Amino acid sequence: MSEQTTSKLYAIVHCKCPHCRRGDIFTGSMYGWNIQHTKEICGHCAQRIEIEPGYFYAAMYVSYALNVAQIVITAILTYYLSGESESPMLYIGVIFSVIFLLAPFNYRYSRVILLHWLSPKVKYNPDYDK
Numbered sequence: 001m002s003e004q005t006t007s008k009l010y011a012i013v014h015c016k017c018p019h020c021r022r023g024d025i026f027t028g029s030m031y032g033w034n035i036q037h038t039k040e041i042c043g044h045c046a047q048r049i050e051i052e053p054g055y056f057y058a059a060m061y062v063s064y065a066l067n068v069a070q071i072v073i074t075a076i077l078t079y080y081l082s083g084e085s086e087s088p089m090l091y092i093g094v095i096f097s098v099i100f101l102l103a104p105f106n107y108r109y110s111r112v113i114l115l116h117w118l119s120p121k122v123k124y125n126p127d128y129d130k
């Protein structure tokens with residue numbers, strides 16, 4: 001019996017469905033001209049991605065945590081790379097630029113983290129992972 005299962009880490013990094021770890025959660029690419037959407041239903045196993053109406057409001061809290069972590073890291077790096085501590089406009093400019101550039105990343109991974117780690121209703125089922 002050869003079992004080729006998909007690891008949880010792979011599924012998270014590649015934004016795969018938490019139930020089968022095969023189907024894509026999003027349409028389009030993270031950075032591109034097409035607008036990315038979250039699928040309603042997994043194309044591989046028919047798991048509902050948006051488990052209930054308004055489900056992804058909770059992803060705002062994950063996104064908020066990601067943003068705070070990114071802002072703190074950016075501020076620390078800005079301080080060490082520039083040696084500047086008297087110029088609030090430098091920090092505001094750098095932080096806004098980084099947050100703007102990471103917005104598509106945060107959109108995706110806040111939902112992926114919510115689905116894979118914070119949703120006890122959705123469980124991995126290896127029967128669909130083929």
Ligand SMILES: [Zn+2]
Binds near residue numbers: 020043046047
């Ligand atoms: Zn699926």
